[in-house]
Amino acid sequence: MAPKISTAQRRLLKEFQELLKSPTDGIVAGPITEDNLFKWRCILEGPPGTVYENGVFEAEMDFPADYPLSPPKMKFTSEILHPNIYKDGTVCISILHPPGDDPLQYESADERWGPLQSVEKILLSVCSMLAEPNPNSPANIDAAKLWRENRDKFDEIVRAQVLKSLD
Amino acid sequence: MSASEFEYDSEEEYASSVSLDELEALSLTDSVHYTHKNRQTATGLSMHRMRYKPVEADEIEGQLKAHIRDVDGILQIGEDDCAVLMLKYEWNEQKLLEDFTTKEPGNLRRECGLATDTKVVSGLVETAGPEFMCAICCSEGPVETFGLSWCDHRYCVDCYVRYVRGGQTGLVKCPDTGCRLYVRPRELAQLSAFDEQRALQKEEKERQEQRQNLGGPLTSEQIMAKYQKIASESSDEEDAEPANDDESADDALFNFHERHIRQQRLEKQELRNKVLLSRYWYAVVLQYTKKHARTFRNCPAVDCECFIEYRGFDSDVISSVEEYVAHKYIPIVQCANGHRFCFACMSEDHAPATCAVVRKWIQTCADETETSHWITANTKDCPKCSSPIEKNGGCNHMTCGECHYQFCWICLGDWSRHKNNFVCTSFDDEEAKKEREKQETSRVSLKKYLFYFDLFEIHRVSLKKDTEFLAKLEYKVQEIQQRAKVSWIEAHFYRESIDTLLKCRITLMWSYALMFYLESSKEKGMLEKTQSNLSNHVEALSKLFEVTPTENVIKKKETFLTKANALKTSHEKCIEIFMESLVLNRIKFVSDIE
Numbered sequence: 001m002a003p004k005i006s007t008a009q010r011r012l013l014k015e016f017q018e019l020l021k022s023p024t025d026g027i028v029a030g031p032i033t034e035d036n037l038f039k040w041r042c043i044l045e046g047p048p049g050t051v052y053e054n055g056v057f058e059a060e061m062d063f064p065a066d067y068p069l070s071p072p073k074m075k076f077t078s079e080i081l082h083p084n085i086y087k088d089g090t091v092c093i094s095i096l097h098p099p100g101d102d103p104l105q106y107e108s109a110d111e112r113w114g115p116l117q118s119v120e121k122i123l124l125s126v127c128s129m130l131a132e133p134n135p136n137s138p139a140n141i142d143a144a145k146l147w148r149e150n151r152d153k154f155d156e157i158v159r160a161q162v163l164k165s166l167d
Numbered sequence: 168m169s170a171s172e173f174e175y176d177s178e179e180e181y182a183s184s185v186s187l188d189e190l191e192a193l194s195l196t197d198s199v200h201y202t203h204k205n206r207q208t209a210t211g212l213s214m215h216r217m218r219y220k221p222v223e224a225d226e227i228e229g230q231l232k233a234h235i236r237d238v239d240g241i242l243q244i245g246e247d248d249c250a251v252l253m254l255k256y257e258w259n260e261q262k263l264l265e266d267f268t269t270k271e272p273g274n275l276r277r278e279c280g281l282a283t284d285t286k287v288v289s290g291l292v293e294t295a296g297p298e299f300m301c302a303i304c305c306s307e308g309p310v311e312t313f314g315l316s317w318c319d320h321r322y323c324v325d326c327y328v329r330y331v332r333g334g335q336t337g338l339v340k341c342p343d344t345g346c347r348l349y350v351r352p353r354e355l356a357q358l359s360a361f362d363e364q365r366a367l368q369k370e371e372k373e374r375q376e377q378r379q380n381l382g383g384p385l386t387s388e389q390i391m392a393k394y395q396k397i398a399s400e401s402s403d404e405e406d407a408e409p410a411n412d413d414e415s416a417d418d419a420l421f422n423f424h425e426r427h428i429r430q431q432r433l434e435k436q437e438l439r440n441k442v443l444l445s446r447y448w449y450a451v452v453l454q455y456t457k458k459h460a461r462t463f464r465n466c467p468a469v470d471c472e473c474f475i476e477y478r479g480f481d482s483d484v485i486s487s488v489e490e491y492v493a494h495k496y497i498p499i500v501q502c503a504n505g506h507r508f509c510f511a512c513m514s515e516d517h518a519p520a521t522c523a524v525v526r527k528w529i530q531t532c533a534d535e536t537e538t539s540h541w542i543t544a545n546t547k548d549c550p551k552c553s554s555p556i557e558k559n560g561g562c563n564h565m566t567c568g569e570c571h572y573q574f575c576w577i578c579l580g581d582w583s584r585h586k587n588n589f590v591c592t593s594f595d596d597e598e599a600k601k602e603r604e605k606q607e608t609s610r611v612s613l614k615k616y617l618f619y620f621d622l623f624e625i626h627r628v629s630l631k632k633d634t635e636f637l638a639k640l641e642y643k644v645q646e647i648q649q650r651a652k653v654s655w656i657e658a659h660f661y662r663e664s665i666d667t668l669l670k671c672r673i674t675l676m677w678s679y680a681l682m683f684y685l686e687s688s689k690e691k692g693m694l695e696k697t698q699s700n701l702s703n704h705v706e707a708l709s710k711l712f713e714v715t716p717t718e719n720v721i722k723k724k725e726t727f728l729t730k731a732n733a734l735k736t737s738h739e740k741c742i743e744i745f746m747e748s749l750v751l752n753r754i755k756f757v758s759d760i761e
Contacts, residue, residue, distance in 0.1 A: 007303075007304040007306075007325075007326070007329075010304060010305050010306065011303070011304055011305050013305075014305040066329075066333070068303055069329060069330060069333045070333075114340075114342060114343075114344050115303045115326070115330055115342050116302055116303065116342055116343055116344045117344055121344075
């Protein structure tokens with residue numbers, strides 16, 4: 001008897017195939033090992049025209065067993081300074097939060113997690129988050145403060161991280 | 168209860184709009200409970216009592232549906248649309264009515280995720296052809312799909328059911344990311360009915376297969392499958408039982424009651440879990456009660472789906488739970504499943520300790536217990552500088568690492584007097600005696616804590632053991648009852664006795680925690696007497712349970728009843744006396760509790 005494939009596995013496999021078939025610029029993502037579809041490694045290019053330009057940042061994604069009902073977790077493994085990324089690399093972005101915390105905030109409902117969001121959409125959102133930080137809900141308060149009050153210093157640190165990411 | 172009562176968001180409004188007499192009349196017709204049985208204590212102190220009503224989820228569900236109907240009576244847009252609007256406005260009827268009259272109807276509908284034309288459509292579950300692929304699970308057709316008729320987002324039934332079950336608020340949005348439409352109860356009913364029917368068919372098919380299998384001998388594969396099924400089921404059961412470690416002791420408090428009503432409750436809950444639409448309404452109820460947390464509280468016992476409805480106070484002085492707690496009252500309530508908990512801090516029954524004492528006690532236990540236990544067991548303090556010393560070798564000649572004082576481990580006297588003789592002979596020596604006394608006072612505070620902690624622990628452990636032991640016994644008694652053809656009512660005393668015993672143990676346990684924080688006084692002495700009186704009654708009944716052979720239980724009914732009634736009276740008196748002392752501030756706390 002062939003091993004039973006769960007919904008999550010089937011869906012992840014499909015998403016991986018789609019990403020291989022029609023790659024999106026600046027994004028590479030796939031399972032780290034063949035035997036575990038629930039852990040992915042992603043590589044993001046810093047969006048052009050931003051201070052992150054030319055950087056190549058690595059991140060890992062952890063998928064829950066009930067994916068796509070629940071969102072995955074995303075964590076940068078490369079050093080990256082950003083107001084919406086925790087110091088340990090965990091990404092804080094609305095698309096990774098399930099809706100329902102505040103039902104009246106319907107404007108943001110389509111930016112929240114839902115079963116029809118995908119890895120590709122998450123990564124695209126993260127790219128636009130890199131381009132436009134949201135200083136209103138900072139995950140890394142020091143970074144947010146620096147970004148607001150001393151942009152030169154902020155840019156300097158990020159540029160050093162970009163160089164480091166190319167090693 | 169009339170739907171108009173839903174207007175009261177806070178008890179201030181509640182109290183001001185209904186007179187005390189009206190409430191009194193209400194309490195007669197509508198089973199309202201009180202946190203304390205008597206209005207006056209034996210000494211004539213009139214107490215402030217909190218009123219409450221244990222309600223079950225389906226009762227609230229019915230009230231909410233009636234509320235929606237009422238609102239729809241004004242809006243005239245159909246109950247399903249109205250339900251979505253109410254959920255969207257988080258039951259703020261006023262705001263909804265205001266927006267409904269001022270906003271352009273099309274806009275309001277769009278904002279609230281309602282299609283402009285919500286005509287009733289049946290047959291939302293369709294079988295899709297092989298060209299269909301579910302965008303959620305990526306499985307391909309032909310497969311049964313579900314979707315709203317006013318948007319073209321369809322997904323396979325399995326995914327849709329799972330998606331709805333995962334919802335938390337009762338508002339079910341179309342899974343499509345960009346689509347803002349909500350699935351109304353009416354559409355959900357179709358999905359639910361299909362799901363239910365399919366489950367029934369599956370069960371029927373399994374039963375048929377089983378019947379066929381019974382015909383011939385089982386193949387080894389079938390046996391294996393059966394074994395695995397049973398094994399996984401029994402391991403599930405083990406998981407469900409609380410483990411025997413200390414952390415689960417809190418669950419154990421509730422565990423016993425649970426056995427009583429487990430079957431009934433599980434059946435009800437199972438049904439609610441099974442039927443998608445019921446699950447949906449439960450989510451609606453949860454959302455509503457969370458929004459009205461001042462009035463409704465969900466029972467904190469694991470998996471209990473009962474609620475307590477707050478009904479104000481029978482007092483002109485106190486008007487909120489916070490005030491009540493500040494007056495050192497303890498609002499213990501009991502849900503329909505028999506779980507007793509504190510309405511203020513939502514932890515299990517902790518009378519006569521106040522909420523503040525409970526918090527402090529839990530914190531103290533977390534900080535102190537392990538360390539202090541080890542220190543008393545393994546160390547003595549240096550007679551000179553009082554630093555704790557651990558004995559790490561056999562020799563009784565100690566040299567303090569801090570002050571280098573040399574002393575004897577046995578008598579705590581100066582080592583110089585032992586020089587000629589390695590055997591400690593100076594135990595009765597005056598100086599050594601003084602040292603030992605000093606040692607004792609330095610540890611007295613720790614000892615005091617340990618004393619009360621031990622008592623607390625002893626009763627906690629007893630409670631756990633009683634719970635287990637009596638639960639086992641009860642099954643036996645039930646058996647006997649059936650065999651002897653005694654009616655259920657006849658044997659009911661046994662269950663009641665058990666309940667009383669467990670309740671009193673909890674009280675006893677927390678009374679020791681309270682005692683730890685009290686300054687010595689005449690009043691405290693009196694409380695201690697009350698406490699030991701209760702303790703005697705508890706042990707007497709506990710003993711009776713242990714020594715009575717199961718066969719004789721029914722014969723011994725009289726004895727059980729006498730002992731249990733004595734305990735009950737003693738318990739009521741005890742709670743009352745403790746409460747009087749607390750409320751009248753007759754006792755002082757050692758450290759300032761908050």
